[in-house]
Amino acid sequence: MSNNQVLDFKENSVLPKLRFTEFEQEAQWEIKNLANIATFLKGKGISKADIDETGVIPCIRYGELYTTYNEIIDKVLSKTNIPTNNLILSKKNDVIIPSSGETHEDIAKASCVMLDDIALGGDLNIIRSHENGVFISYYLNSSLKSEISKIAQGNAVVHLYANQLKKLEIALPSPSEQGKIVNCLSSLDKVIESASIKLKLYIDHRTGMLQQLFPKDKENLPKLRLGKFSQEWENIELSQIAKPVKKKNSNEDKLKVLSLSNEHGLVSQADYFLKRVAGDNTDRYIVLQKNDFVYNDRITKNSTYGTIKRLSLYESGIVSPIYKCFRFEKNQDPVFWEYFFESKTHESEIKQIVNEGARAGRYNISIDKFLSINVMQPSLLEQEKIASCLTSLDHLISHQKNYIDKLKRHKKGLMQQLFPVVEEI
Template sequence: MKTHNDSPRIPRLRFPEFQNAGEWEVKKLGEVANFLKGRGISKSDINNNGTQPCIRYGELYTHYNEVIKEIKSFTNLNGEGLILSEPNDVIIPSSGETKEEIATASCVKLGGVALGGDLNILRSSLVNGEFLAYYLSHGLKKTISKIAQGDTVVHLYAAQLKKLTIRVPKAKEEQEKIAACLSSLNEVIAGEREKLALLQQHKKGLLQQLFPQEGETVPKLRFKEFEDSGEWDYFNGDKLFEPIVNKNHNSDLPILAITQEHGAIPREMIDYHVSVTDRSIESYKVVEVGDFIISLRSFQGGIEYSKFKGLCSPAYVILRKKTELENDFYRHYFKTTSFIQDLNKNLQGIRDGKMISYKQFSEILIPFPSLPEQQKIAACLSSLDDLIAAQTEKIELLEQHKKGLVQGLFPVGN
């Protein structure tokens, strides 16, 4: 693949066999595709045992990428009145929550799939469907977001899409080559995502086996050197952890976001935008490395751990160990399903947005195996975390590569 100039009708990256194929043709989308509208398929119409494959518009955001080869949903709705796909159809939502997400196109490779309401259907014999789906989803994403209408609910109408200026290679073989290149990369990314899912599933299984479940005093899976160590001890939470309220700071520490995915992490490290005043920061608590934080969502996702020193809202409860123990052991334990269930047993009537108190935490029985066993379990799970982090980073790098590739494979400009 070679780089080219920045002509608005020639992509920056072009396959060698098309270097002398000339400029891409400028067309209106309505000139190369016929437009149809999907027909309503409600959520209640979905049936796992149904015989008619179908696609609902929301699935373009949550399940499918630019090329659809397998169908997720089925219905028993009669074929009469349904709009059925033809191979190479491109679908794009006609409604969504944001202008950015609505520019999401997919090529349906299968015929006979019922296409639900709130879907614009583009049917063309002149343009390769996969090529067009990638082009609309990436090369023209910003342009499409600009023509979408509405704020709370965003709409994208066929009349607007028909007027969209697109650039198309004269040779259909070039369209197919671009589509095949991006689809092969998508397959690589999908394969890496499957590996990540397997690692995450493996960790989930280990968490269930390395910690005792309800009614048990020893885990199902135990390292050989601890098999004869007897039952685990259990103590109330206040015997192992104490609440910390330290507001002695000059507001010069980073403000931490308390998240279920990343734990306690400086806000600037993630996409977290909440403004706070200097006066409100004065009341913030100091969080030290190794502290645990009870958040507003702890009854859903457990207790968070901080690998950073910083400040957090006074609404949160900060816990610090008061006896010798392995922090990483409890970092994992406080995210287990069994602990979250124990947490909720003491929280009758609590609702989203309510804080779990230290008193409620202190009444929960928490396992306390020997320190060497804590350390062994922590090391096992932390090494798996490292593998998951490395796999996640690999996927992110592939996504960045894809982003750069689609920017180079389509001409610049509108």
């Protein structure tokens, strides 16, 4: 590939920022109106209730473009039994794009269907063309994304109509250059897909390890033990090894105000909510130190307890008194206990407390009640072994996620350079 600096542009033509070397001497990309190279159709309603695992007709619903498919659809997951005379069926090379969505940005999500006779659901615009459909889908998802978001209409629900799509201008190179670009990006997509499959295997393995490294309810030993441990785990009350944290903030120091997040754990509001502590009244907030635990005691009828998280990102901080906080003794490994709570080994104990404390559809677990549950405790050495194993696995998962994010950023940057923005010319 090479960067291009072309001064003598022909009328109605354009060049991308990045072009494959073998096409440098070829003609510039010709700008065409989508209405001149394609016909437009609309999918026909397939509701969620119409999806049937035993169905005989493969189908695509518009929501799956956001959750399941990328630019190329060569395998369809959903099926239906709706009679074919009530459906709109695909032709290989059709490009589909939602006709409704939640935001202007999200609605610009195109895919090319590489299969015939796929039922295309309602809320799908269908662009049928003799041009390379995969090339068009990549183009729509890159340089034309902002243009599509501009022409989409609505606020709470955003709509995109065929008459609007027809007005879009797209620049087309020769078929061979289109194919080269498609091969480049689809190869990168395969790398991303392979990395994503590997990530799922890591996550599934982690789930299995959590199930095997901790005893099931009413059992004294886990299915899997790391190393030559033979001592039985001890059934004790949690209060024997953990104590409440109730120290109130003096507000003399500007400690980080922490908030409980399901995804991120205990995080600073300055980072997470983009606001600062200065001026907030935090006198009644509870002072935490690293490795302290926090849970939300306000839970609903269908859950067993609120999120339990360990302070791991910071050395100290303060949390709202709506949270309940506790700290393990020094002869315990807090990382082990974080995984212990995640494993749900203590779930039956919590359920018993919840049932006892039911009140007006909401359930509160006091810190004393929580610390009264029975837990299975291994030796400190075995705690450390289990914590080390799961921490290593979490690092592996984190590394894989970062790798996938880098690949996706690389793809996005590559697409921005491979496809010209017509409106800038």
